[in-house]
Amino acid sequence: RTVYVNGEYLPETEAKVSIFDRAFLMADGVYEVTSVLGGKLIDFDGHANRLDRSLGELEMKAPLTKDELLEIHRELVRENEIEDGLVYLQITRGAPGDRDFAYPDPDTPPTVVLFTQSKPGLADSxxxxxxxxxxxxxxxxxxxxxxxxxxxxxxxxxxxxxxxxxxxxxxxxxxxxxxxxxxxxxxxxxxxxxxxxxxxxxxxxxxxxxxxxxxxxxxxxxxxxxxxxxxxxxxxxxxxxxxxxxxxxxxxxxxxxxxxxxxxxxxxxxxxxxxxxxxxxxxx
Ligand code: PMP
Missing domain, CATH: 3.20.10.10 (D-amino Acid Aminotransferase, subunit A, domain 2)
Incomplete structure (x- = not known):
């Protein structure tokens, strides 16, 4: 399976995130799950809008535009030949280095991860x-x-x-x-x-x-x-x-x-x- 990590499409076995990632240490991250039926994303706009809201509530900047996110979703669906299934997206406050309860500098690059899960016959379970x-x-x-x-x-x-x-x-x-x-x-x-x-x-x-x-x-x-x-x-x-x-x-x-x-x-x-x-x- 191909996954997306911080701008790169990689085989899942080669994808890596830091052990200092704020989501790993403090659950400091947000996510979305968008379903795929017939190779197409269901209610993508709704999920993208809620993602923006979650990021805003946690004072995180959106690292990608809605169009860029849509393109990544589509590329993974294509690449992994997902007919029915889902796309998981996670954005975290990144990996500033030392563990600290205070938020790091707002310019710390966030960690962006997306992957797919295939679920044949999802709508007909x-x-x-x-x-x-x-x-x-x-x-x-x-x-x-x-x-x-x-x-x-x-x-x-x-x-x-x-x-x-x-x-x-x-x-x-x-x-x-x-x-x-x-x-x-x-x-x-x-x-x-x-x-x-x-x-x-x-x-x-x-x-x-x-x-x-x-x-x-x-x-x-x-x-x-x-x-x-x-x-x-x-x-x-x-x-x-x-x-x-x-x-x-x-x-x-x-x-x-x-x-x-x-x-x-x-x-x-x-x-x-x-x-x-x-x-x-x-x-x-
Ligand atoms: N409530 C909770 C606690 C959830 O985790 C979810 C699914 N993420 C939902 C409701 C349903 O939300 P949605 O329809 O956007 O998947």
Whole structure:
């Protein structure tokens, strides 16, 4: 596989970053994951805009223009012959030398890394037909979840808690309400209404979330952006999560309680279809 590191395209075995990199020592970096369907990037603009926002919140300069980033994404997709899969992008505050809590000089060159992952049949996975089971756990992450940093240890622990409990993922709960999944935004459907937590610093502003809510409103579905509890979710008609790599994924069980009849809901399936159809049209 060919990867991109700081201006160079290299075989993955030859790519190197410094042990002093701020992301390695302090998780001081941001990332994006953009999915690829039919060799094209889904919602590239949304991801590029969120990347800019994450960099801004951490007082980092964008080292490349949006067009340059798009070209690197495309080159890797071409070079690695990715039909379905994803492109991972990470930008860190670089490797200034000595370890220091203070940010280094703003002119320290950032580290830019991109690589692809091939996932044949990504849009047609068995999981998307069966749905996933989630457990609830307390949200123990930091308070700036709107910044997409590489500081992912708690979500990783949450995923392992889910696996140990025989589930697929965890929904995190804070002050009695669901924030989001370990790597996705969380939704329930009651009657004709889609309910998902409002945007704030408490959750990542999902690019898939923005698109799905737009398509839902265009399809005359009602949307309520507000917190909801696990009890409300367990009593809902349908539940699902969204992310760039899972698209719209049905949730069929929460803490052992079946949602609806325990199979993926009809509205969720329709949203998934609309999302995939519409986002393929604007893929680049
Ligand atoms: N929330 C969290 C915590 C995530 O890690 C992700 C995926 N990166 C999402 C939501 C979904 O965001 P997106 O739709 O932009 O992939």
């Amino acid at each position: 068995a999981q998307s037909k069966e749905g996933i089971k989630v457990i609830s756990i307390e949200d123990q992450r930091w308070g700036r979840r709107d910044i997409k940093t590489v500081q992912l240890l708690f979500p990783s622990m949450g995923k392992m808690m889910a696996k140990k409990a025989g589930a697929d993922d965890a929904w995190m709960v804070e002050d009695g309400a669901v924030t989001e999944g370990t790597s996705n935004n969380a939704y329930i459907i009651k009657g004709d209404t889609i309910i998902t937590r409002h945007l704030s610093n408490d959750i990542l502003h999902g690019i898939t979330r923005a698109a799905v809510l737009r398509f839902a409103r265009e399809a005359q579905m009602k949307v309520e952006e507000r917190p909801f509890t696990i009890e409300e979710a367990q009593a809902a008609d349908e539940a699902f999560v969204t992310s760039a790599s899972a698209f719209v994924m049905p949730v069929v069980e929460i803490d052992g309680a079946a949602i609806g009849d325990g199979t993926p809901g009809a509205r969720t399936a329709r949203l998934r279809e609309i999302y995939l159809d519409e986002s393929r049209k604007t893929a680049v």
